[in-house]
Amino acid sequence: MADEEIRDLAQNLLNVETKCYGHCGETASLERIGDGTVSCYVCPGRYVSRIITYGEELDLKRFREYLRSITSKMGEVEDADIRVASRYAWDLGLDRRTDELVLREAYWTQGYRRTKSDDPERPALFLCSNGDSFFVQPLSSKEMLCQSCRK
């Protein structure tokens, strides 16, 4: 399957509004990053609750390196922080050979291992409201622009 088809399926079938976990509890919406093989759930305050990558085959090493590059000020991303799922035609409700593996997803959830008692000033990942740039700032910060866009 072409990457574009996978991106369209993700956008059309795997796109629901959800709650912003670990930050504000407001609605978080799916936003495509770059070419769309990566998407993330972002709340109105631009906190990133989850990052997802899609593909017929997943390069988990590459995804982990990507996560490490954007979360470098927050500490290590461990293998255990990335979880995978297979999506078949039958559970996606697609009209094709029903047991066909359509795509796989890998998820990274911000703060998954933390508890509510953790430091509200801990570094957290946000998405710039001007585009695709991630940036790290204290969890309680209200800034919605990355450093480049603030200049």
Next chain:
Amino acid sequence: MVDIKALHVVYATWCPHCTSTTVETMKKAAEGLGVPCFLYDIDNPEQERKADQLVRKYGDWSEDYLVPQVFVEMNDGEIRHVLTGYSEGVELTRRAVANLLKSPLFARASTHG
């Protein structure tokens, strides 16, 4: 004709995607098919061992894997992973479970079961 012999569901009691959304639905489906539904609670050490084996061998394995995961055991011995919960939201997991039960695999089994 290969039919369904059993359903297997890996779940957690605290998981909103699991209990009412998947576990109860798959139990009812198994009842309708006249086959057993085996449940594996990942917080029960003995069941967790079996869950880990199933997920590692047939499912979406990662160190801290997603639940629920549903497997169908066929009467020729084949075990198929058929569903993993959707981290995007319970709504998607619920839709996937409903779609799975409408799929030819289950429809055929309900006809021949």
